[in-house]
Amino acid sequence: MESVPVRCPVCRRDHAYITPVYPCPCGAPTAPHVQRGAPAEPITHRTWNDDWVTVRCTGCGRHDQWPHPELCCPCGTVLRIPVRPLTAHTPPPPGPSHIPLPRTASHPRPAFRPMTIRTARDAVGAAALYLSWLGYRQVVQARERPSSRIDIRAAGLVAQVDSLTTATVLRDVECLWLNALNASVAGVFFSLAGYAPDARQRADGLALPLFVMDLTGTPQPVNSPADELISTGA
Structure with missing residues (x-):
């Protein structure tokens, strides 16, 4: 991934930020698209919704929630990196149906012997x-x-x-x-x-x-x- 310049608004330190890449369930590498040139914002408090961002897989078109890009500056400030929002004309495709696969283990497993749960x-x-x-x-x-x-x-x-x-x-x-x-x-x-x-x-x-x-x-x-x-x- 290409690095993006990010400046900490607190200490004015410059960083070269590389967005982490995550595997889509289809197997394709997926990453949020960082807004080059947009200022990073210090995180003063967290909410669950702000910690996630919608990302579209370029391989299968799936829309999924991924961790919002962040950077920890040596001055102690945690920065939220701005990302480009998805355009309205790219709706997520319908979810793929999962069909159980036939057993492919090299040797059949014996019957499972459970243990009683009391605690x-x-x-x-x-x-x-x-x-x-x-x-x-x-x-x-x-x-x-x-x-x-x-x-x-x-x-x-x-x-x-x-x-x-x-x-x-x-x-x-x-x-x-x-x-x-x-x-x-x-x-x-x-x-x-x-x-x-x-x-x-x-x-x-x-x-x-x-x-x-x-x-x-x-x-x-x-x-x-x-x-x-x-x-x-x-």
Whole structure:
């Protein structure tokens, strides 16, 4: 990506900013279009909506929400980099339908043996057991839940387990996706109470597998990316 000159309005320091590139679900590299010459604005307080920007993939035409470009100046000021808004005459294409893939694992998996869930810790253990059954290696559970809320890590994967009695909300799904994106790994979400409609819709757009678990400890897929993960395995 080409660098863009950015001046901090607080200390007047000049920077060469390069916009980070993220992979679209179609696989094409995607990045927000920075407004060259537009002044950067210091971030004095955050709102969830301001932290996201709509970006159109040049490969498939998909419109998606991506992290708004930011730059941290050595003077301590965090700057929000202006981006070019999408034009009104480029509506997003209809969302592609997901068709579960046939199982392509080299060896059929044995039947999954669940573990009964009685506590929140049991829910994490059941999810870890399920990920191992899917074929993920080096599955490790966090002893204490970190601030990132990542409960399970494995080779090429991070997972979150929501053991609350209320439906998982949109922000939780997006936070997991961002954690996975920053670590360049896949993400999987497990929930005991299901998902809010907007959370499920967002996960579909991000190709993030969602599972629900009952107290028997048996995860069930609730979207097409989860169906595909079961079919193909890790």
